[in-house]
Amino acid sequence: MERIPILKMGQQLLVSIQVDMHDKLAMALQDDLTKRIVKDRARGVLIDISSLDIVDSFVGRMISDTALMAKILDAETVLVGMQPAVAITLVELGLTLDGVKTALNVERGMAMLERGAE
Amino acid sequence: MSNIQSVHLAKVMTTHQSPLLEQWLNGLLPRMTRRDKSSIALLRQQCTQFLSLATAVLEQGADINIKDAGWKETLDLLADISEGRARQGFSPIETAHFVFSLKEPIFQYLRAEFENDPQQLSQDIAHVSSLFDQLGLYTIEVFQKTREQVILRQQQELIELSTPVVQLWDNILALPLIGTLDSARTQVVMETLLEKIVETGAMIAIIDITGVPTVDTLVAQHLLKTIAAARLMGADCVVSGIRPQIAQTIVHLGVNLEDVITKATLADAFVVALKLTGSTIHQAPQER
Numbered sequence: 001m002e003r004i005p006i007l008k009m010g011q012q013l014l015v016s017i018q019v020d021m022h023d024k025l026a027m028a029l030q031d032d033l034t035k036r037i038v039k040d041r042a043r044g045v046l047i048d049i050s051s052l053d054i055v056d057s058f059v060g061r062m063i064s065d066t067a068l069m070a071k072i073l074d075a076e077t078v079l080v081g082m083q084p085a086v087a088i089t090l091v092e093l094g095l096t097l098d099g100v101k102t103a104l105n106v107e108r109g110m111a112m113l114e115r116g117a118e
Numbered sequence: 119m120s121n122i123q124s125v126h127l128a129k130v131m132t133t134h135q136s137p138l139l140e141q142w143l144n145g146l147l148p149r150m151t152r153r154d155k156s157s158i159a160l161l162r163q164q165c166t167q168f169l170s171l172a173t174a175v176l177e178q179g180a181d182i183n184i185k186d187a188g189w190k191e192t193l194d195l196l197a198d199i200s201e202g203r204a205r206q207g208f209s210p211i212e213t214a215h216f217v218f219s220l221k222e223p224i225f226q227y228l229r230a231e232f233e234n235d236p237q238q239l240s241q242d243i244a245h246v247s248s249l250f251d252q253l254g255l256y257t258i259e260v261f262q263k264t265r266e267q268v269i270l271r272q273q274q275e276l277i278e279l280s281t282p283v284v285q286l287w288d289n290i291l292a293l294p295l296i297g298t299l300d301s302a303r304t305q306v307v308m309e310t311l312l313e314k315i316v317e318t319g320a321m322i323a324i325i326d327i328t329g330v331p332t333v334d335t336l337v338a339q340h341l342l343k344t345i346a347a348a349r350l351m352g353a354d355c356v357v358s359g360i361r362p363q364i365a366q367t368i369v370h371l372g373v374n375l376e377d378v379i380t381k382a383t384l385a386d387a388f389v390v391a392l393k394l395t396g397s398t399i400h401q402a403p404q405e406r
Binding site (some may be wrong): 042080092102109 | 305308312313315316319324343346347348349350351352369384
């Protein structure tokens with residue numbers, strides 16, 4: 001079964017979503033991510049969606065749920081690389097992802113997590 | 119199917135073509151606001167064209183329903199004239215008058231023609247009247263449509279003109295909003311802002327609403343949407359240029375702006391933005 005790779009960078013985990021999400025993939029990602037946070041004692045999670053042109057309400061909710069789960073395990077989540085069109089769609093859908101921190105790109109997101117970890 | 123009244127009319131229009139044209143022009147000229155040589159020549163040309171086209175249709179005994187295919191060329195000519203006049207800023211009355219003022223001379227010649235047959239005359243006059251009413255209304259419709267297009271184009275230009283995004287400093291953008299924020303404009307504002315954020319990598323966007331005349335719940339909602347979208351792209355927003363009256367309305371309306379950094383002036387917002395991006399500006403010590 002296809003899985004989304006989770007990369008470890010120091011105390012942070014890097015997830016780059018590049019394929020269309022569906023229920024099973026989302027469940028698998030949440031499962032993997034929570035396990036890895038505990039196993040690697042990660043303090044931050046970076047989710048990169050720069051290659052997603054379409055984010056629907058399902059993926060939007062999945063991302064905010066994942067952020068909440070990470071929060072419970074004491075890891076901060078930063079969502080990076082959202083396309084302008086995606087941002088507009090999400091706002092029109094009323095999904096402002098209030099609980100999730102955001103940054104323009106991976107570099108900025110990493111800097112944000114590192115600042116948070118200090 | 120041949121229409122006897124149309125044939126009568128065609129006959130009158132052919133036999134008295136040139137005096138008819140002169141009388142028509144005489145009726146039109148006093149109403150023209152611009153009476154230079156070229157516009158008079160243009161008018162004469164338009165009138166001649168209209169007369170010849172209309173006569174040709176009527177000669178075939180066409181019905182006076184102008185939706186018939188036979189009238190197409192005449193209508194196209196009228197549409198051209200009407201469009202041209204709408205763009206040049208003629209008034210609707212002037213435009214409609216072009217057709218309506220042809221009635222009177224035609225009546226005159228019909229009267230002369232059928233002096234001895236009052237019944238035929240009244241039928242013919244009713245016929246002519248109905249035809250010219252339709253043509254006149256058609257010119258007004260085209261006139262109106264052209265004006266609407268002009269307005270639409272102007273709106274479009276206004277939207278594009280009034281949403282500049284400027285870079286104030288490293289990582290700081292400013293978006294001075296001028297005019298009311300409706301849904302269409304919010305869309306454009308959002309798009310330009312987000313694209314600029316990607317382009318410049320800005321972390322702070324200052325939205326200055328000094329030029330927004332009123333802020334109601336809808337405008338506030340559009341503003342909050344823009345802020346939310348910018349946040350999703352990793353940029354924080356500061357709203358500035360809130361006039362005292364607008365602060366009052368916002369509170370009276372119960373709009374929640376508590377999660378947004380707001381400042382009274384653009385200068386204050388800029389200071390906040392500098393602090394948030396970790397930059398500082400110092401005043402150079404003055405030389406004595």
